[in-house]
Amino acid sequence: MLRYALKRLGLGIIIVSVAMVMLFAMIYVIPGDPASVALGPRATPEMVQALRSRMGLDQPIWIQFARFYFSALRGDLGTEVLSGRPVLNVVFEQLPYTLALIAGAISWSVLLGIPLGCIAAVRRGGFVDRVIGVLSVAVIAVPSFVIAIYSLLVFAVALQWLPAIGAGEPGNLTSQLKHLVLPSLSIGVGWVGYIARMVRASMLETLEASHIRTARAFGLTDRRITYSYALRIAILPTVTLLGVGIGNMVSSAVFAEIVFARPGIGKLVYEAISVRNYPVVTGAVLVTTVFFVAVNALADILIGALDPRVRTSFS
């Protein structure tokens, strides 16, 4: 198990390194020099030159990359253009808001998706199953930012049940939770669909398994078999699904944060773009990428711990 975990972590580190090469290459290949982008169109050539040498852009490319890579390893993502604050601090200030949002979205999708998928599997082929099936496809199809804006219109502007703007008063948990409802729901609702479909499928598969048949032969009640034997196995793939889905949720979070004017990584990057605060953009992208890869590795290791078959198939 330990070997599997180490191998999986190693792969994660390699992926992040390659992603960093790509991020760096993207910055390097794309026309437009970061220094002049940062200074704007009215900068004099001397100003650009000064910033270029301060950012190390006049060095050969491999030295630039080595500096970028090794200072990132040490947690140094450069400094913000305007205030001169370390980018890592700026990003970490906003990270908790985005994490809370994603945690909220996962809660919605698990709390609604697992029971719905379970009901659909039990009522296989019936009317309820069909309705849940169509609804699942529908919520997966509609983009989250449209759901965000429409829920803002209905629940915050028209009905005024829930607040429209911000993350709530600091220290006031009720107010913060109220501000979390709509944004997290807009991200999570599509995942309710994914999880419901997946739980239904794996539930149907599990109900055919031999240990379930044995339980039936021993005369256990249907309810007992469904909810405590089959469901326990059928929800395992949810962990992998959510792990893979984290990247997608980060994307949705960018929209949710902008629509509901919430602080967070997405809003940070979006606002950094409009003022050409370029180190913040790459820094935040790097942090979210590391986060995504780490979550995926953890999900795989967790599944490996729960289901030994996975460990052997990994090479």
Add this chain to the structure above:
Amino acid sequence: MSEQALVDRPPRERFAKAGRILRRIIREPLGAFGLTLVVIVVLSALFADVLASYPPTKLAPAERFAPASLHHLLGTDHLGRDLFSRVLHGGRIALAIALGATGLSLVGGIVLGLIAGYGPRWLDNLMLLLFDAIKSFPTVMLALTLVTLTGPSLLAVLIVVVLVNVPGYARIIRTQTLVLKSAEHVMAARSMGASTARILTVHILPNVIGPILILASMDIPVVVAIEAGLSFLGLGVRPPMPSWGSILNDGFVNIRDSYWIVIAGGLPIILTTLGFTFLGETLRDVFDPRLKRRT
């Protein structure tokens, strides 16, 4: 099926097969619903010039923020532009990008997948690593980074979509190519001295292309969503060109007073994504029931 059979088959037979598939789609309620929506969206985009009662970029300051009426079916926006006309023309852009970007991603995915599957082992491993690395950037973050450097444009949207889609397609093609690499008919072709290019295009490609076409058709709504999302953020289609995403943004800014603008911008996105998704799901079930079990 060999290449000869495809060429020789009389056209009438091919039409008959298309008819059979169409009937099976329509028999499913969801398929019929999806097909109807898709036909409506495609026709309204094709005939946008005829159907729109106003030019999509015509300003009419006197008629700003007019709610829906017989003159303006979906109302007007903050510049007095007719939203119905803008929605119709926005559909053209959405569909053009969806088809163009999906096509480009397909070509890229097929070429890279064939190379990874048929090429040397080290190249395969390297490419898999690159695909995983690209996948590890959240889509919107990738888009934001690109646009910071290039500035907002249709080309940036296109590049983002291709970057996001290619790894998935290439992986599928690669896996199937690996299987076919040692298949009998490929071995036979190679022993008779067929070139690598001929083996790949004639003996492998026709056998691996089916599933990926179905998957690509199911990605069309995703691409529509990416274009609308980036345009909503002001990173895609530039004003005054109409896009569903930018209409949504115009409405979002004025959401407290003029709710009809967000409705006009969001509704076509919802109908299009639902239509293509329902149609795609039905198509998949009709063509390849095995794919169903995977989701």
